[in-house]
Amino acid sequence: MTGQSPRPPEDFTGAPWPADAASPTDRLRAGIRTYTTRDAARLRDHHARLADGQAPTHLFLTCADSRVVPSLITGSGPGDLFVVRNIGNLVPVHDRGDVSVAAAIDFAVGVLGVQAITVCGHSRCGAMTALLRGDDLTPALRDWLIHAESSLRRAPGTGLDRLCRENVHQQLDNLMTYPIVRERVDRGELELVPMFMDVATGTPELLGPTHQRATTARGR
Ligand SMILES: [Zn+2]
Numbered sequence: 074m075t076g077q078s079p080r081p082p083e084d085f086t087g088a089p090w091p092a093d094a095a096s097p098t099d100r101l102r103a104g105i106r107t108y109t110t111r112d113a114a115r116l117r118d119h120h121a122r123l124a125d126g127q128a129p130t131h132l133f134l135t136c137a138d139s140r141v142v143p144s145l146i147t148g149s150g151p152g153d154l155f156v157v158r159n160i161g162n163l164v165p166v167h168d169r170g171d172v173s174v175a176a177a178i179d180f181a182v183g184v185l186g187v188q189a190i191t192v193c194g195h196s197r198c199g200a201m202t203a204l205l206r207g208d209d210l211t212p213a214l215r216d217w218l219i220h221a222e223s224s225l226r227r228a229p230g231t232g233l234d235r236l237c238r239e240n241v242h243q244q245l246d247n248l249m250t251y252p253i254v255r256e257r258v259d260r261g262e263l264e265l266v267p268m269f270m271d272v273a274t275g276t277p278e279l280l281g282p283t284h285q286r287a288t289t290a291r292g293r
Contacts, residue, residue: 086112087145119151129155131266132181134174134244135193136162136200141270143193146277155181161200161240162192165220167250175251182253182263190248193268193277194241201236223247241267241280 088107090100133143133154143149143156157177164178165171181187203210204221224240231239245265248254257263267280 132187132190140272163220164244164247189264191266192244195270
């Protein structure tokens with residue numbers, strides 16, 4: 074370690090904060106300065122167009138893990154993704170006591186009319202690790218991860234990487250327990266997309282198959 078932060082090229086928008094900043098707030102301040110001096114001007118017209126409202130095509134649901142950066146790994150920008158993040162990228166089954174994810178689904182699908190819901194899991198997920206090891210967790214974490222037990226049952230005796238991937242597919246199944254999601258999928262108006270990111274390489278990949286009406290033809 075030299076203590077020197079590599080200076081990113083001018084066009085590299087996904088560069089991490091400088092590691093040598095004095096405090097967490099200084100890192101935030103430095104990041105804001107970088108954004109306002111380098112990127113904000115380029116996006117000014119785009120932001121102005123978005124001021125009247127948003128029309129994202131995707132509800133993008135992923136883990137809160139800091140290593141997963143939705144806009145970076147999807148090459149998207151302001152207005153593209155309606156993002157929901159939580160520990161383990163979980164979608165609690167409909168009517169099982171969670172209203173946060175349910176409210177986001179209602180808004181994204183019912184009000185914004187998104188055309189796809191992407192669930193993006195990732196390797197080395199702390200939530201899946203804790204689940205697999207049966208860690209002794211705080212009450213809040215334990216109560217939340219109850220929503221992931223179906224993923225564990227889906228891949229019994231499996232390793233971490235497989236569990237992280239199966240967890241994505243389980244959340245897509247859970248999405249189909251929401252009447253508004255099932256309805257739109259059945260009408261061919263909504264696609265459910267499984268995605269995965271390898272944190273060691275930063276590589277995103279789309280997993281198959283997707284949940285969509287078999288007769289849907291969109292020219293692909
Ligand atoms: Zn995670």
